[in-house]
Amino acid sequence: MVNGYPLLTILVFLPLAGALFLIPVWKRPEWLRRLALGAGVVELALAGWLTVRWQAFQQAPGAPAGFLLWEDLPWIEGFGIRYTVGMDGISLLMVILTAFITVIALAVSWRGIRERVALHYLLILVMESGIMGVFLSLDLILFYLFWEVMLVPMFLLIGIWGHGRRIYSAVKFFLYTMFGSLLMLLAIIGVYLVHGSETGSYTFALPALVNTRIAPDLAGWLFAAFLLAFAIKVPLFPLHTWLPDAHTDAPTAGSVLLAGLLLKTGAYGIIRFGYPLFPQAAASFAPLLTVLAVVGIIYGSWVAYAQTDMKRLVAYSSVGHMGFVALGIAAWTPVSLSGSVLQMVNHGVTTGALFALVGMLDERAETREIAAFGGLWGKIPLFSAFFLLFSMASAGLPGLNNFAGEFIILAGSFRVSPLAVVLAFIGIILPLVYTVRLVQQLLFVTERQPLALADISLREGGVLAVLALAAIYLGVHPAPVLDLLKVPVGLLTGTP
Amino acid sequence: METLAMPAINFAAIMPETILSAVAMALLLVNVFVRSEQKAYLGYLSLIGILVTFFPIVAGWNAPVELQSGFNGAVLQDNFSLFFKGIFLVSAALSILISDQYMQREGCNHGELYPLILLATAGMMLMASGTDLMVIFLGLELLSVALYVLAGFNRDKLKSNEAGLKYFLLGAFSTGFLLYGMALTFGATGTTKIAGIAAYVAANPMITGNQMFLVGMLLMGVGFSFKIAAAPFHMWTPDVYEGAPTPMTAFMSVGPKAAGFAAFLRVFMIALPAYKPEWSALLWVLAVLTMTVGNITALFQQDIKRMLAYSSIAHAGYVLVGFVAGNAVGTAGIMFYMLSYAFMNIGAFAIILLVGRKGEPNNNVADYAGFGFKHPLLGLAMSIFLFSLAGIPPAAGFIGKFYIFSGAIQAGYIWLAIIGVLNSAASVYYYLRVMVFMYMKDPVEEFDWLKVTPAHALCLLVAVAGVLIPGIVPGYLLELAQKAVFF
Numbered sequence: 001m002v003n004g005y006p007l008l009t010i011l012v013f014l015p016l017a018g019a020l021f022l023i024p025v026w027k028r029p030e031w032l033r034r035l036a037l038g039a040g041v042v043e044l045a046l047a048g049w050l051t052v053r054w055q056a057f058q059q060a061p062g063a064p065a066g067f068l069l070w071e072d073l074p075w076i077e078g079f080g081i082r083y084t085v086g087m088d089g090i091s092l093l094m095v096i097l098t099a100f101i102t103v104i105a106l107a108v109s110w111r112g113i114r115e116r117v118a119l120h121y122l123l124i125l126v127m128e129s130g131i132m133g134v135f136l137s138l139d140l141i142l143f144y145l146f147w148e149v150m151l152v153p154m155f156l157l158i159g160i161w162g163h164g165r166r167i168y169s170a171v172k173f174f175l176y177t178m179f180g181s182l183l184m185l186l187a188i189i190g191v192y193l194v195h196g197s198e199t200g201s202y203t204f205a206l207p208a209l210v211n212t213r214i215a216p217d218l219a220g221w222l223f224a225a226f227l228l229a230f231a232i233k234v235p236l237f238p239l240h241t242w243l244p245d246a247h248t249d250a251p252t253a254g255s256v257l258l259a260g261l262l263l264k265t266g267a268y269g270i271i272r273f274g275y276p277l278f279p280q281a282a283a284s285f286a287p288l289l290t291v292l293a294v295v296g297i298i299y300g301s302w303v304a305y306a307q308t309d310m311k312r313l314v315a316y317s318s319v320g321h322m323g324f325v326a327l328g329i330a331a332w333t334p335v336s337l338s339g340s341v342l343q344m345v346n347h348g349v350t351t352g353a354l355f356a357l358v359g360m361l362d363e364r365a366e367t368r369e370i371a372a373f374g375g376l377w378g379k380i381p382l383f384s385a386f387f388l389l390f391s392m393a394s395a396g397l398p399g400l401n402n403f404a405g406e407f408i409i410l411a412g413s414f415r416v417s418p419l420a421v422v423l424a425f426i427g428i429i430l431p432l433v434y435t436v437r438l439v440q441q442l443l444f445v446t447e448r449q450p451l452a453l454a455d456i457s458l459r460e461g462g463v464l465a466v467l468a469l470a471a472i473y474l475g476v477h478p479a480p481v482l483d484l485l486k487v488p489v490g491l492l493t494g495t496p
Numbered sequence: 497m498e499t500l501a502m503p504a505i506n507f508a509a510i511m512p513e514t515i516l517s518a519v520a521m522a523l524l525l526v527n528v529f530v531r532s533e534q535k536a537y538l539g540y541l542s543l544i545g546i547l548v549t550f551f552p553i554v555a556g557w558n559a560p561v562e563l564q565s566g567f568n569g570a571v572l573q574d575n576f577s578l579f580f581k582g583i584f585l586v587s588a589a590l591s592i593l594i595s596d597q598y599m600q601r602e603g604c605n606h607g608e609l610y611p612l613i614l615l616a617t618a619g620m621m622l623m624a625s626g627t628d629l630m631v632i633f634l635g636l637e638l639l640s641v642a643l644y645v646l647a648g649f650n651r652d653k654l655k656s657n658e659a660g661l662k663y664f665l666l667g668a669f670s671t672g673f674l675l676y677g678m679a680l681t682f683g684a685t686g687t688t689k690i691a692g693i694a695a696y697v698a699a700n701p702m703i704t705g706n707q708m709f710l711v712g713m714l715l716m717g718v719g720f721s722f723k724i725a726a727a728p729f730h731m732w733t734p735d736v737y738e739g740a741p742t743p744m745t746a747f748m749s750v751g752p753k754a755a756g757f758a759a760f761l762r763v764f765m766i767a768l769p770a771y772k773p774e775w776s777a778l779l780w781v782l783a784v785l786t787m788t789v790g791n792i793t794a795l796f797q798q799d800i801k802r803m804l805a806y807s808s809i810a811h812a813g814y815v816l817v818g819f820v821a822g823n824a825v826g827t828a829g830i831m832f833y834m835l836s837y838a839f840m841n842i843g844a845f846a847i848i849l850l851v852g853r854k855g856e857p858n859n860n861v862a863d864y865a866g867f868g869f870k871h872p873l874l875g876l877a878m879s880i881f882l883f884s885l886a887g888i889p890p891a892a893g894f895i896g897k898f899y900i901f902s903g904a905i906q907a908g909y910i911w912l913a914i915i916g917v918l919n920s921a922a923s924v925y926y927y928l929r930v931m932v933f934m935y936m937k938d939p940v941e942e943f944d945w946l947k948v949t950p951a952h953a954l955c956l957l958v959a960v961a962g963v964l965i966p967g968i969v970p971g972y973l974l975e976l977a978q979k980a981v982f983f
Contacts, residue, residue: 075969075971077971078974078978079974116869141898145890148889152888159935159936166936170936171928171932178888178924182918182921183917185901186901186905186913186914193905
């Protein structure tokens with residue numbers, strides 16, 4: 001707590017409160033949009049203020065090292081379940097990303113959503129609360145609760161406002177995640193019981209559980225259960241098959257949130273819970289994780305090349321990009337891990353922007369087939385400029401954000417797994433292949449069919465400009481982000 | 497002159513049963529003077545009776561053992577039975593709240609409904625506090641006979657008749673098993689008191705070679721399994737649940753099941769603690785079968801009542817997981833789970849009842865197309881119940897499952913917990929299907945016939961509160977459940 005204010009609790013529940021304020025005006029779309037966006041902006045301002053003030057905070061009393069903000073209250077005492085939220089540099093980055101991407105998601109659904117507007121915005125805000133909770137919880141049951149809570153709004157977003165086989169995709173998304181997370185729940189109970197029988201204090205608090213001595217066999221199984229749950233979310237090859245469906249059929253805001261935030265929760269889970277709880281088991285799983293990451297990088301890019309639907313293309317490119325994040329986590333060196341967290345932010349910005357762009361195009365032309373377009377550069381130059389910028393960012397052009405993240409990951413992982421890094425380099429080249437092709441087909445070849453397209457509006461331009469600034473800033477000057485990560489990453493990898 | 501020794505009766509030990517039975521009898525008399533369209537008053541009176549019954553239950557909590565025990569040790573109103581009695585009262589009260597509207601709509605508002613519900617509840621209570629096989633049997637019969645009538649209560653409807661008859665035939669059959677088992681056990685041990693059987697088993701370790709005793713216990717197990725609808729003794733459930741009047745389905749799916757578990761737990765845990773590995777191995781198989789059969793069959797149901805019937809079989813399977821665990825956590829988990837199940841399942845049935853109208857039960861899942869947007873509040877309530885049934889936090893169903901699986905893992909039944917969790921993941925599919933229709937399909941109907949009476953609203957409100965409050969702050973209830981464990 002800072003000056004007696006439970007800032008983290010406010011951060012978690014403010015969007016939920018905002019969602020409740022939408023209910024009285026549920027019949028007035030104009031009010032709804034503004035109110036929801038207002039709530040999102042207030043949340044972003046709070047997160048921003050925390051970032052600015054971050055260096056001034058002192059280590060919170062009673063909190064584990066690195067956690068400058070920390071709130072801890074009893075919740076279900078009979079089971080040793082507590083309401084524990086804490087923020088270190090990694091959480092802070094994820095929180096600011098969440099607040100930022102949510103504002104983008106609220107803004108991009110301004111015109112696209114015309115039916116059931118109230119529920120749409122309400123769900124986005126509820127999901128923001130859930131995601132904030134995931135990034136801040138330090139009690140395993142609390143974490144599990146938020147982990148499930150963020151699932152339901154996304155299920156409804158895809159199912160109600162989606163396109164194509166929306167119901168199939170929504171159910172598939174839900175079942176995949178549920179399957180993994182239930183096994184994780186068993187593993188959570190397992191750690192809890194092992195720790196309890198060893199020390200006599202039954203608790204779900206992460207800082208206490210980190211020091212549990214678990215028999216290697218058991219630890220392997222427990223880690224596998226955690227990894228399964230998180231790997232489905234990341235998603236790691238071969239557990240990625242829900243992703244192209246969910247991304248493609250989701251409404252624009254849903255795709256932005258999925259790519260920008262939900263995938264990050266998986267990687268964050270591995271970093272925050274998987275590795276610290278079972279360091280030895282994680283080390284023995286690292287080769288597997290590395291292989292899956294590299295396969296994901298190459299496979300994702302390869303399949304992306306074959307896509308004719310733009311949204312599917314961006315979705316598969318996510319599999320590749322998140323493979324880089326997984327590679328950095330698997331290496332578990334200070335540099336590679338910082339790279340992974342940075343890349344999580346980068347991917348959120350770039351892919352979020354690409355989904356927003358594709359969504360705008362879809363709104364205008366009502367198709368996402370690459371083959372339907374052509375010659376956009378001459379017709380809608382502003383849109384095309386942004387499209388080119390984010391495509392290049394996604395392809396890893398130096399000076400833009402993804403390059404910084406990928407480069408740091410590769411540099412940090414090289415000493416641990418040189419072969420994997422060499423193979424992953426292919427994964428840097430492949431995106432260039434499909435992105436250049438996409439840009440060429442979309443922007444530069446002659447127009448295939450006459451489409452009356454309007455260039456981006458002021459609101460859309462504003463959204464994209466903010467994203468572009470973020471992409472350029474993170475690409476040119478990622479040092480502040482890396483500074484934030486220095487302490488927590490050092491503590492996690494044991495090299496302070 | 498020698499005085500006749502008075503047996504230690506202690507009516508306080510059966511006070512809740514006594515009050516309910518007395519109210520039931522009185523209502524049967526009052527019923528004669530109440531006109532057909534005003535039978536709701538009987539419902540209100542029975543609700544008052546139920547509220548009054550809560551007093552001895554609260555007062556009896558943590559009472560000294562000499563006040564708990566009655567009838568020469570044939571009943572024991574300990575915390576365990578008191579917790580279950582609370583569950584029975586909750587399920588009876590919620591079912592009564594939604595009964596009148598349905599019965600008027602279907603034109604079968606006969607006043608006998610309410611006394612029968614109260615008598616069935618008294619029967620369940622006897623089962624929960626019986627420490628003598630005869631009392632358990634008595635309670636079971638009182639419960640069953642009342643339920644046979646209730647299942648066939650809509651006597652002009654063929655399906656309801658079928659449900660009543662089927663329930664009666666299979667119920668009688670299972671009672672036969674149970675009674676025969678009790679008789680054989682009595683023959684082998686010379687007593688019907690559970691504690692007496694336990695003492696006999698402890699004194700005669702060779703009893704396990706006695707086939708009469710083994711068959712007796714086995715048959716009792718089969719009899720109880722019928723009552724809790726564990727696979728492969730579950731065949732009657734879907735037909736009966738489908739055909740019975742919806743409020744009675746709601747009632748039947750919770751109360752009798754909880755009563756069956758209460759008696760089942762007490763008989764096996766107390767009489768045969770030394771042979772727990774043997775019987776829990778059998779129950780292990782039963783639990784896995786019950787969960788899997790229930791869930792897999794539920795996946796293919798189009799009728800929502802049948803779906804919930806199979807889901808209730810699956811839930812019995814989860815509860816059996818806690819039984820197999822056999823430790824304090826598992827047993828407390830069973831109690832917590834049954835209480836949450838009462839709220840979420842009756843709540844779901846209350847919505848199902850509303851969606852139907854006279855002559856058109858609208859029980860197909862497809863009938864729920866667009867329901868969530870036509871009636872946002874009811875849709876929200878239904879979603880809460882479904883998510884709780886699926887075990888998604890922050891609903892009570894999640895805490896219950898968490899509790900039960902914790903018990904299983906603690907007792908070392910890792911695989912059972914894994915199978916349970918996988919089952920739970922599969923079950924999400926059919927609960928989601930209802931959500932899919934409610935929110936993701938375009939409405940076919942306007943649902944303009946839908947009328948929420950105050951009683952119905954109260955039932956839904958209580959059910960939602962009963963799902964959400966223990967889901968978010970379960971501390972108090974968990975503590976009660978932990979204190980209710982009898983060993």
